[in-house]
Amino acid sequence: MEYRIHFGDWITSGLDWISANLNWFFEFLRAVYLGMYDSVNWVFNTPPVLVVVIVAALLALLARGWKFGIGTAVGFLFILGVNQWENAMDSLSLVVVSAFLAVLVSIPIGIWAARNDVVSAIVKPIMDFLQTMPALVYLIPAIALFRIGVAPGIFATVLFAMAPGVRLTELGIRGVDHEVVEAGHAFGAGPARILRQIQLPLAMPSIMAGINQIIMLSLSMVVIAGFVGAGGLGGEVTKALSALDKPLGFEAGMAVVILAIILDRFTGAFGNKRAKALLGGLFNRLPRGGTPPGEPTGGSDNPEAISDLVDENRATRAAP
């Protein structure tokens, strides 16, 4: 008797079943992906190139200072110079959409895993699986479910890139000082408030590192997605590979490197002071409207007592 586990066949029949029965769902997803991609792509590709370069440089300047601003401008002008502008914008759109979706999926899962040990125990191996599976393998089910084009590229990228988002979100929240969370409980804060006012703000550096990872992984996956016809710089690289076109290969490759550096620095800036101030403002503003209208206010029976003490204090201090 031959020893053979037909794992591949099981997966294939599983995928066949899915595409036969859930086709409507994947058609819907495909439409969503394409819609998002087209909108983002429109933003990057419609304005004159120079406008995009200048806006990007200004944003870079705001995020990290003048060095990064100039670097961004130079990098973009290089991409323009090697005639990869449109491809680069296509890839960038793909990264933006994929990374956005990956963040959207991974952060809630990370939060859930941080709050629930069972969820954490289930999620962990899945994330291990997603992260260690060779990137190219994702393309196979992606094509099976979404056919050729941008949609399978996005799908594969999201799967490949989401793991660090989940991990670092969970890690960040679990790493928040226990006593600070307890302080929230001790003053009677509910779980949602503790999440919003304590856990998320304090886990923010870790979550931001996760988002940074997601974006970098997205970029690398987007290049690989060139194999399934996602276009952009990945498409160029694929083309150069099959034709052994050395100049094209290196020009497209350089463009990828430049995009990667710029994206990394941009997202790395999330953790710095300026961005923190922006985010801090966001989190401090949120709870302002946070009181449910029906709740009683104040617990003070003698508001005068404390002010009396203040006055007393002043008096004793004033005394010689």
Add this chain to the structure above:
Amino acid sequence: MTDTIALKATGLYKVFGKHADSAVRKLQDGATREQLGGATTAAVIDASFEVKRGEIFVVMGLSGSGKSTLIRTLNGLQPATAGTVEIGADNITGAAPKRLRDIRRKRMSMVFQHFALLPHRTVLDNVAYGLEIQGMPRAEREEKARKVTEVVGLGGWEDKHPSELSGGMQQRVGLARALAADTEILLMDEAFSALDPLIRREMQEQLLELQATLGKTIIFITHDLNEAMFLGDRIAVMRDGRIVQIGTPEDILTNPANDYVEQFVQDVDRTRVLTAESVMRKPRAVVHLTAGPHGALKAMRDEQMSGVYVIKRDRTLIGWVSDRACLDLVRNGDRNLESIVQSDHGAVSSDTALSELFIPSLESALPLGVVDAKNRLIGVVPRVTLLATLGGEPDAAREASPDRDPIPSHVVDKALEVAIESGALKVEEVD
């Protein structure tokens, strides 16, 4: 009856690790903490106590004795493994999460051992945190938080972040946060341990002051005996998870329940804890104003004293008389004691700390008098007693005593005889 009790814990257990419930049963059947095995830690074992409204209840014990765990079970941060905690009509141990949050919001707040401030918020926002959760509008809560920040001496630091403050200042923010919430019960876990001694004493005094003004019920944890003695109305001493004694500071000092407590209290500064009332003795003799010089002289002769306190019928202290002055009166046939009563008796009130007794004791001609709130003489503190309390040698103390020697009794007898013969005194007055 129950409304004088702010918090009541009954048979409270907290066991960490596996098989917590069976561990509790074993403990209830008399097992010791060590017999439970390595994987389970019994942090609190069978704790029962009541905390009265407006009381400062101190829990004291060495590191690891379960103080923090105990205080955390009181507000449910650590759910108790067994036993109950009642706050008024509410049972913390069985409360639904929402009810529990409500109780924490309105009835009890906490100061943490390691501050537990929100690092991403300013001092003011930290102080206002409890009020924010209570749902107080921003302007109102900030105003209140500003006042409390001022009270704890952090005026001007409102817009700083905790990381910009020293440990002591952070702890004051923690204290202010709990005070601002304005709950009837304050749980304070080693709230002053991070402060340097001077500020610490200042904060302790401020806490007493606040407590006197606001009438909070405070459960205060410390491993510092002097702090416990200074702050506590009552003290619970914990050892290895068990409460080994509950009592007033004086109880604990003077009647330690076992060797452990006794060792624990050995190096406490007694002079700050013990009061005049706790060391005073019954005066050997006092005389009523109506007894006259003869009565006074006779009393002094009987007790071999050179002076005696004079009181009214209701025991109110008037002053003292010396035997020599009495003798003069007797010899002159004067029957009115009042003319020689000296009012510079220097008596102290019964709640004066021993450390405050030394000077008055040296200045006083007689054993220092102790009076109650109505100025009634309730006892005296002889110098000997005072020094003996400090562990001094009683003999040395006696030598140091500057008391004048009493007039020899044969001189007194003679004078009294003469007085009787001259008819100034009836015989029965003397005997």
